[in-house]
Amino acid sequence: MSTIEYPHPDGIMVSPAYSHVVVASGARTVYISGQVALDEHGTLVGGTDLGAQTTQVMKNLGLALAAAGATFADVVKITTYVVNYRPELRAALGAARAPFFAGRTPPASTLVGVSALAAADWLVEIEAIAVIG
Numbered sequence: 001m002s003t004i005e006y007p008h009p010d011g012i013m014v015s016p017a018y019s020h021v022v023v024a025s026g027a028r029t030v031y032i033s034g035q036v037a038l039d040e041h042g043t044l045v046g047g048t049d050l051g052a053q054t055t056q057v058m059k060n061l062g063l064a065l066a067a068a069g070a071t072f073a074d075v076v077k078i079t080t081y082v083v084n085y086r087p088e089l090r091a092a093l094g095a096a097r098a099p100f101f102a103g104r105t106p107p108a109s110t111l112v113g114v115s116a117l118a119a120a121d122w123l124v125e126i127e128a129i130a131v132i133g
Contacts, residue, residue, distance in 0.1 A: 001133035002026025004076060006105045017094055018109035022076045024131035030068040034081065034125040035060040036117065044121050050082070050089055053123045054096035061128055062100065072100050074130040077108045081125045085113025093124070 005023040012020050037045045037053035038060070046052030065071055080097075082089060090111070101107070107128075117125050 002074065002131050004074075004131065016106075018106045020108070022108045024076045026074075026131040026133045028068075028132050030065070030070050030074070030128075030130040030132060032061060032064045032068075032128040032130070034079075034127040035064065036119070036122045036125050046123075048123070050123050051092040051096045054093055054126075057124055057126050058097060058100045061126060065128070065130060068130070068132070070130040070132045073104055074132045075101075075107045075128050076131050077110075077129040079110045079112065079127050081112050081114050081117065083114055083117055083123050085111070 003025050006019045007021050007023060008014060009020060035057050037056040039045050039056070044053075045056035046054075061075075062072065065074065080093065082093065093111070117123075
């Protein structure tokens with residue numbers, strides 16, 4: 001069985017959106033490549049709506065986790081890449097991501113603004129690391 005701890009370092013602000021530190025132990029570590037807002041047919045979901053694209057990305061992450069025998073509860077780290085990121089976009093990202101981590105301590109997280117992703121229509125890409133027992 002895996003264990004995941006979320007120690008809070010003294011002197012660092014508490015964030016409701018992510019954990020600063022995650023300590024995980026388990027039998028298997030799962031690395032999920034950056035997922036984008038494509039459905040099973042390769043069709044873009046969400047158009048130019050960052051929130052809708054993020055929701056599809058999170059659904060794809062869930063499918064990838066399930067294929068490895070994991071769930072969002074096993075995720076210890078995510079990295080999010082957003083095209084032309086501006087601070088006002090953070091609310092849409094958070095609202096789309098929050099339901100997938102509801103009822104648990106959020107994983108460690110990094111948000112990176114980029115000029116482009118691999119395809120012109122992609123607005124967001126998220127990769128994840130999970131630890132399972």
